[in-house]
Amino acid sequence: MLEENKVNKAGGRPIPLHRDPKVRGIAFQIVAVLFFVWALWTIGSNTVTNMEERGIVLGLSWLEKLAPFQVGFSPFLANELGQNSYWRIFFIGVQNTIYVSFFGVIAATLLGFVIGVMRLSPNWLVAKIASAYVEIFRNIPLLLWFFFWYFIVFLPVLPGMRESISFADAIFINKSGLYLPRPVMESSGAATIFLLICAAAIAGVVYLARWAKKQQDQTGRQLPVLPISLAILIIVPVAGFYVSGSPYSLEYAQLGTFQLSGGINLTTEFFVVWFALTTYTAAFIGENVRGGILAVSHGQTEAARSLGLHHGQNIKLVIIPQAMRVIIPPTISQYLNLTKNSTLAIAIAYEEIASIWMGISLNTTGQALIIIAMTVGVFWTLSFLTSALLNWYNKRVQLTER
Amino acid sequence: MKHSSTWQSLALAGVLSFSGSAWAGTLEDVQARGELVCGIDGGLPGFSAPDNSGKMQGVDADVCYGIAAAVLGDRNRVKFIPLTAKERFTALSSGEVDVLSRNTTHTLTRDSSLGLNFTYYNFIDGAGFMIRKAMGVNSAKGLGGARLCIQAGTTTEQAVGDFFRANSLQPFTPKPFDTSVQTREGYEAGSCDILSSDKSQLAAIRSELADPGAHVILPETISKEPLGPVVRQGDDVWFNTVKWVLFSMMNAEELGVTSSNIASHRNSTNPAIARLVGKEGGLCKLISTALDDTCFYDVISQVGNYGESYEANVGENTPIGLRREGSVNDLWSRGGLIYAPPLR
Numbered sequence: 001m002l003e004e005n006k007v008n009k010a011g012g013r014p015i016p017l018h019r020d021p022k023v024r025g026i027a028f029q030i031v032a033v034l035f036f037v038w039a040l041w042t043i044g045s046n047t048v049t050n051m052e053e054r055g056i057v058l059g060l061s062w063l064e065k066l067a068p069f070q071v072g073f074s075p076f077l078a079n080e081l082g083q084n085s086y087w088r089i090f091f092i093g094v095q096n097t098i099y100v101s102f103f104g105v106i107a108a109t110l111l112g113f114v115i116g117v118m119r120l121s122p123n124w125l126v127a128k129i130a131s132a133y134v135e136i137f138r139n140i141p142l143l144l145w146f147f148f149w150y151f152i153v154f155l156p157v158l159p160g161m162r163e164s165i166s167f168a169d170a171i172f173i174n175k176s177g178l179y180l181p182r183p184v185m186e187s188s189g190a191a192t193i194f195l196l197i198c199a200a201a202i203a204g205v206v207y208l209a210r211w212a213k214k215q216q217d218q219t220g221r222q223l224p225v226l227p228i229s230l231a232i233l234i235i236v237p238v239a240g241f242y243v244s245g246s247p248y249s250l251e252y253a254q255l256g257t258f259q260l261s262g263g264i265n266l267t268t269e270f271f272v273v274w275f276a277l278t279t280y281t282a283a284f285i286g287e288n289v290r291g292g293i294l295a296v297s298h299g300q301t302e303a304a305r306s307l308g309l310h311h312g313q314n315i316k317l318v319i320i321p322q323a324m325r326v327i328i329p330p331t332i333s334q335y336l337n338l339t340k341n342s343t344l345a346i347a348i349a350y351e352e353i354a355s356i357w358m359g360i361s362l363n364t365t366g367q368a369l370i371i372i373a374m375t376v377g378v379f380w381t382l383s384f385l386t387s388a389l390l391n392w393y394n395k396r397v398q399l400t401e402r
Numbered sequence: 403m404k405h406s407s408t409w410q411s412l413a414l415a416g417v418l419s420f421s422g423s424a425w426a427g428t429l430e431d432v433q434a435r436g437e438l439v440c441g442i443d444g445g446l447p448g449f450s451a452p453d454n455s456g457k458m459q460g461v462d463a464d465v466c467y468g469i470a471a472a473v474l475g476d477r478n479r480v481k482f483i484p485l486t487a488k489e490r491f492t493a494l495s496s497g498e499v500d501v502l503s504r505n506t507t508h509t510l511t512r513d514s515s516l517g518l519n520f521t522y523y524n525f526i527d528g529a530g531f532m533i534r535k536a537m538g539v540n541s542a543k544g545l546g547g548a549r550l551c552i553q554a555g556t557t558t559e560q561a562v563g564d565f566f567r568a569n570s571l572q573p574f575t576p577k578p579f580d581t582s583v584q585t586r587e588g589y590e591a592g593s594c595d596i597l598s599s600d601k602s603q604l605a606a607i608r609s610e611l612a613d614p615g616a617h618v619i620l621p622e623t624i625s626k627e628p629l630g631p632v633v634r635q636g637d638d639v640w641f642n643t644v645k646w647v648l649f650s651m652m653n654a655e656e657l658g659v660t661s662s663n664i665a666s667h668r669n670s671t672n673p674a675i676a677r678l679v680g681k682e683g684g685l686c687k688l689i690s691t692a693l694d695d696t697c698f699y700d701v702i703s704q705v706g707n708y709g710e711s712y713e714a715n716v717g718e719n720t721p722i723g724l725r726r727e728g729s730v731n732d733l734w735s736r737g738g739l740i741y742a743p744p745l746r
Binding site: 051053054055056057068069070071072073080081082150151155156160175176256257258259261268269346347348349351355356358359360362363364365366367368 | 487488491492495511512514515516517537544545546547548549551554555556557559560562563564566567573574575576577578579580584587588591592593595634635636
């Protein structure tokens with residue numbers, strides 16, 4: 001019987017090797033891989049040879065050198081004119097890209113959910129408003145939105161420094177953005193105690209939630225977990241702040257010659273980039289949400305009703321968990337788009353990686369190849385991590401399927 | 403059929419990856435193509451910007467026209483490629499353009515690590531600051547803590563950084579924009595208090611503001627910005643060609659030869675002029691035998707001398723309005739820095 005597999009039906013002779021589909025398949029794959037490796041090697045060696053011929057220096061030592069230019073916006077990393085190495089400029093750029101993308105993803109998800117649910121509303125006006133929103137935002141290129149919000153809306157509308165909108169002389173809004181008071185640590189010992197008290201409050205809330213769930217599973221009784229948790233999270237840290245002896249004081253923004261100084265400044269550029277990315281991407285996410293909800297069969301709602309679940313429980317426990325399976329995969333793409341689209345921010349002077357790294361650093365050093373390769377690496381890594389994280393979440397959601 | 407198409411695409415890919423590695427001289431390439439490809443800014447009035455009829459005008463564009471006249475005998479055989487500050491060096495070293503004439507500053511780093519050669523300067527500039535008159539600031543020393551609009555990818559970021567460090571001023575907040583148009587709009591909309599750029603550009607930008615009179619350019623010049631055409635390293639014939647086109651325009655001005663009177667100098671007995679118009683010396687052929695003896699004659703008759711180009715594009719009677727007399731861009735014989743080696 002085994003012999004028969006290797007024998008031609010008509011002649012009974014064994015199939016020659018070059019006609020065996022399996023052998024041929026493997027051979028073609030080997031050729032394809034060899035060709036791919038050869039192509040990569042050719043491109044690489046061509047580049048290096050050409051660069052050497054033209055006297056372009058290839059190396060990494062310049063990354064240690066100090067950058068001679070100033071970076072204005074760095075929320076976390078240290079940043080001082082003349083003291084930043086190119087490595088640090090790189091990381092400041094990465095940080096600013098992640099910073100605006102992170103808040104953009106969160107806000108776009110929330111807004112997208114609202115828009116998606118609104119579009120399915122039985123209320124005619126609400127549904128039409130959501131439709132209009134989606135059509136307006138997704139049909140205009142993102143770069144135009146950046147220009148529109150920055151040059152036409154926010155900069156002209158916001159007041160100058162001396163006419164700043166002020167709340168209790170602690171929070172200011174003007175053309176340079178939003179200024180918040182900055183907490184300044186007074187004593188490190190007291191600060192440690194305060195942070196421990198805060199950590200204890202969070203641990204307590206987590207424990208409470210678990211205990212309440214256990215109670216519900218055993219007895220069916222529901223506890224008001226949310227109000228209790230909120231109370232704990234507000235009262236305990238406030239009390240802890242005074243018990244530990246006020247470890248922080250607040251530094252307020254002050255009038256300077258040209259702009260306010262001190263405090264925490266969320267710049268107009270940051271705000272506009274965040275705002276434009278959020279409103280634009282939310283239109284796409286809204287459509288994903290609408291599609292996901294429509295994909296859940298109406299029979300599920302009827303079944304939930306007959307089990308005695310009310311409308312809110314139906315949405316939360318029946319519709320959304322099933323819709324999520326459809327919503328998540330296309331939404332991952334939107335998150336990646338949002339992150340990559342943040343590079344357009346260079347048009348309105350937000351200092352992310354395309355601006356200070358691929359723009360300014362490339363110009364001062366001329367190291368185009370390495371700088372572009374590192375930038376590609378950053379976006380590849382960010383996209384890969386985002387999709388890996390969400391795919392993992394997606395798998396967990398999928399497990400609830402029966 | 404399926405297999406043959408696989409092999410065809412493999413063969414095609416193989417051919418493609420081997421082609422494009424041959425490198426003839428740029429001069430021969432340009433002559434064979436019959437067209438010069440010139441990298442410019444394209445949006446900077448006075449240096450390179452289209453006029454009302456869509457024709458590229460400016461001192462940078464004139465360098466391109468001059469090279470085309472010398473090499474191809476016709477100033478109009480130029481293809482202009484507009485480049486941003488960031489793109490320009492890659493475009494040149496990858497061979498996308500034959501020469502870069504885009505108000506580019508000559509610095510040590512660029513000269514030694516980019517594989518490029520800087521020929522000479524067609525405009526000597528320096529970075530400065532523009533501010534609203536209403537701010538009441540009249541010296542750059544009073545700019546500590548200010549917000550500065552800068553075009554990203556220029557030498558200005560470094561010039562400003564050096565100036566603030568050298569004078570121990572309170573740190574500034576940079577607002578780096580991608581193009582010079584966005585930089586101007588950012589300044590006008592109030593994104594920053596000060597616009598910093600090369601002073602010639604400040605004059606050009608100020609002329610395009612809604613109310614130019616409400617803005618003032620501060621007197622300080624905070625850096626040296628010698629601007630000029632750039633070529634790829636390793637092609638000495640082309641390097642010499644571009645350099646001497648520029649020198650011939652400067653020499654012509656010194657000799658009093660202009661586009662309108664050069665025809666009458668054709669049979670000049672003044673040896674310097676005779677060499678310029680190609681009657682004596684055979685200088686063009688020394689640069690390359692591929693050039694005609696009248697290569698400099700073509701440059702001056704079709705494009706004009708340095709002074710003509712300056713006055714027509716950035717001089718006092720243009721919207722840019724940069725007075726040449728007494729400035730560094732005047733001829734050395736009148737106290738300026740424009741000095742070309744002799745044609746002999």
